[in-house]
Ligand code: TXA
């Protein structure tokens with residue numbers, strides 16, 4: 529595996545060559561790192577599923593760098609889709625829309641829709657442009673494990689990837705918001721940095737249905753357990769009075785004096801939701817890596833605005849342990 533700092537353009541050239549030849553490149557986006565392959569090459573895309581140990585029923589997002597790619601990948605780029613794209617791209621919004629015939633079945637797991645986004649990261653955009661093809665990429669982690677927000681996290685979980693472009697820590701820190709546009713209706717499939725309020729402002733005459741808690745699995749990213757650390761993770765609640773020995777504690781502000789623990793990580797000094805989002809996965813990775821930590825405890829945040837996406841990830845990471853007592 530090659531592992532390089534991105535500042536040198538030749539490295540992006542080399543990574544683009546690997547994509548062209550059907551290989552896999554992990555690259556930074558503004559949300560989390562992606563594990564990319566040429567979206568139009570089914571053999572290359574198959575390697576993503578293999579390396580990530582991802583079930584084949586879970587479709588991939590396609591990353592683009594131009595509006596020409598959008599038009600080639602979808603048969604129905606309607607006004608609402610264009611309005612959302614123009615408003616939020618490049619940025620952390622994935623739009624699910626009808627797919628065109630050039631999109632291989634393996635990318636969409638046989639669905640007739642495809643999720644597309646234009647990432648807001650110069651390395652990602654240059655990679656896509658230089659590779660000369662749209663890039664299919666899930667988050668660059670093993671299926672079900674913590675999402676990677678820096679190159680070290682990728683290397684830890686996917687040591688056999690052909691190439692990692694290192695763009696430092698991602699700025700947003702959690703995966704994109706996913707919406708689908710179905711005629712006049714907009715559905716929220718996965719909460720993220722862009723909130724329902726943001727979307728309703730961009731589409732003033734459209735109601736956004738929040739179906740992030742569906743009966744039926746519309747987006748496998750909605751699996752209840754996902755993004756989990758390899759250690760028990762508990763969400764703090766009133767019934768937890770004291771933490772056991774060897775606990776790691778993740779707090780979002782300096783004012784929580786209720787608990788003490790061997791190791792404490794603050795995602796923010798002041799409960800700033802943007803800071804919490806940016807540091808969430810990194811704090812979980814650090815607790816996972818710290819050998820002295822046996823159990824991880826995390827403070828909840830209020831489920832409003834960006835807090836909805838934060839608690840979506842926290843609850844999924846803690847799902848196994850959320851309902852059990854110590
Ligand atoms: O921020 C992100 O979205 C990151 C970066 C790398 O772009 N990518 C990411 O990909 O989070 P992944 O594969 O970990 O999550 C994509 C989610 C999956 O849960 C998948 O089920 C859903 O998007 N998805 C993809 N295509 C879909 C479709 N046609 N219909 C419904 N859900 C879809």
Ligand code: MG
Nearest residue numbers: 666667675703
């Ligand atoms: Mg993922």
